[in-house]
Amino acid sequence: MKSLPFAALIALQLALAPAAQAELSKAESAMAKMVEAEQPRSIALLEKLVNQNSGSLNLEGVEKIGAMMRAELEPLGFTVTWKPMRETGRAGHLIATHKGKRDGKRLLLIAHLDTVFEPDSPFQRFERRGDFAKGPGAGDDKGGMVVALAALRAMHAAGTLKGANIEFHMTGDEEDAGDPIEIARADLIAAGKRSDVALCFEGLIRDAGADMSSIARRSSESWTVTATGKAGHSSGIFSANTGDGAIYELARIIHRFRTELPEPNLTFNVGLVAGGEQAMLDEGKIRASATGKTNIIAATAVARGDLRTLSGEQATRVKDKMAAIIADHARGTSATLAFDPGGYPAMAPTEGNRALLVRLNAVNRDLGLPEMAALDPLKRGAADISFVAPFVDSLAGLGAYSTGDHGPEETVDLPSIARQATRAAILMSRLSAEKR
Numbered sequence: 001m002k003s004l005p006f007a008a009l010i011a012l013q014l015a016l017a018p019a020a021q022a023e024l025s026k027a028e029s030a031m032a033k034m035v036e037a038e039q040p041r042s043i044a045l046l047e048k049l050v051n052q053n054s055g056s057l058n059l060e061g062v063e064k065i066g067a068m069m070r071a072e073l074e075p076l077g078f079t080v081t082w083k084p085m086r087e088t089g090r091a092g093h094l095i096a097t098h099k100g101k102r103d104g105k106r107l108l109l110i111a112h113l114d115t116v117f118e119p120d121s122p123f124q125r126f127e128r129r130g131d132f133a134k135g136p137g138a139g140d141d142k143g144g145m146v147v148a149l150a151a152l153r154a155m156h157a158a159g160t161l162k163g164a165n166i167e168f169h170m171t172g173d174e175e176d177a178g179d180p181i182e183i184a185r186a187d188l189i190a191a192g193k194r195s196d197v198a199l200c201f202e203g204l205i206r207d208a209g210a211d212m213s214s215i216a217r218r219s220s221e222s223w224t225v226t227a228t229g230k231a232g233h234s235s236g237i238f239s240a241n242t243g244d245g246a247i248y249e250l251a252r253i254i255h256r257f258r259t260e261l262p263e264p265n266l267t268f269n270v271g272l273v274a275g276g277e278q279a280m281l282d283e284g285k286i287r288a289s290a291t292g293k294t295n296i297i298a299a300t301a302v303a304r305g306d307l308r309t310l311s312g313e314q315a316t317r318v319k320d321k322m323a324a325i326i327a328d329h330a331r332g333t334s335a336t337l338a339f340d341p342g343g344y345p346a347m348a349p350t351e352g353n354r355a356l357l358v359r360l361n362a363v364n365r366d367l368g369l370p371e372m373a374a375l376d377p378l379k380r381g382a383a384d385i386s387f388v389a390p391f392v393d394s395l396a397g398l399g400a401y402s403t404g405d406h407g408p409e410e411t412v413d414l415p416s417i418a419r420q421a422t423r424a425a426i427l428m429s430r431l432s433a434e435k436r
Helices: 006-016 026-037 039-050 059-076 142-158 186-193 246-260 312-327 351-367 414-432
Strands: 079-084 092-098 106-112 127-129 132-134 165-171 197-200 205-207 210-213 221-229 267-276 278-281 288-291 300-308 333-339 393-395 411-413
Touching: 026 039, 026 142, 026 414, 039 059, 039 132, 039 142, 039 414, 059 079, 059 092, 059 142, 059 165, 092 186, 106 142, 106 186, 106 414, 142 165, 142 414, 165 186, 165 414, 197 414, 221 246, 221 312, 246 267, 246 300, 246 312, 246 333, 267 288, 278 300, 288 300, 300 312, 312 333, 351 393, 351 414, 411 414
Parallel strands: 106 165, 106 197, 197 393
Antiparallel strands: 079 092, 092 165, 127 132, 132 411, 205 210, 221 300, 221 333, 267 278, 267 300, 278 288
16 A cells, blocks of 8 residues: 655544644644645755765865755855864865844754765765665765755745744764864854754664654764783793783773673774784774784784763763773783874753653644654764753754665665654744743
8 A cells, every 4th residue: 555645644643633632733734734745855955965975075075065055045044154164174064044033942953964975985876766765875964954954944934934043053074073173063062052952953763663862872982092011022921020911911901891891871892903012003093003923922002992971971980990990000011091082972861852852742742643752872873963962952863764874775764854854843843932
């Protein structure tokens, strides 16, 4: 049996639902119909965006996506600014501002222009397959930008955008942040501090077939452990004069990390290890080289990994434990622990975030849709919304649903664009109508 269009499905659900559930206003009903009517337009825009490469390091490509988004937003009454970020090694950010009622709540929308697929990737084109479309960034995050635009266009047509105070920040380096991060995220953080609500249009996640919402996202930081030992003939290893060597020391540290650090909502991966008479990392810290012989005690060993936590307090506690393990040296060895600058902070699950999910579920009930539970933060990675989450109530996962993100099978569920845009349009209309 052919599935009903989203607007028709909503109309049927409202007709069959109890009167107490059918609480959409006239404008909200109009927005739902508008989103569905413009679904072909949304898909066409998605194809256009996907077919323009915008890998984080393709600065000109990211700028072109920014120009495409500018062309969509200015007719809706947004003042659009391009903020260059060449000093950080990245293209820049697109910032669109819509001024509404002076005393209305201020909404911050977040998405990103860039993808993980650079111009040398073989994965470059949009390919539609019925209700699905495959392409680089089709879900992450060009699908999210299309959802946000569809929602804003529906608000504009229904008249609810007129009084709304909205800042829409589209970063050009979410997948590979510019350096220093303090400059790369300064504008976004400032926007978070002056906003009342932050909504992130990265992808919807489904768990066991159910649409989920994200009130929390974990941090992402990278660390390096460097262990040193006394080089010498292997026959003398473990002796008082020589000690255990660098590789045993590094193995001891990693083993203690694995056995002593685990706690809820924490992960710590070891992604790269090298050791020997000499061992070193390349400039980008993604490749390692080592030399040595079986009869020479290793003088140097290095490991690279990541750390993901759910709060700043958890990050501090775990880092202190790591430092204590590092300081407890084996005989004849030493070690250091260093964290890379520019990590992503955590978006903690606050009461304000939970209250936003309650508001979203009120929209779901009025649309006749199932309520959305909070996604386990272990099931998604870090994102730009984490930079503003300490300052403003935040909700993530408002973008399109997709699978295979960051790989050659990245595929977006096209009907999810209309569903998510309808949810977002009604939620944003209700929030922006409230006083600060």
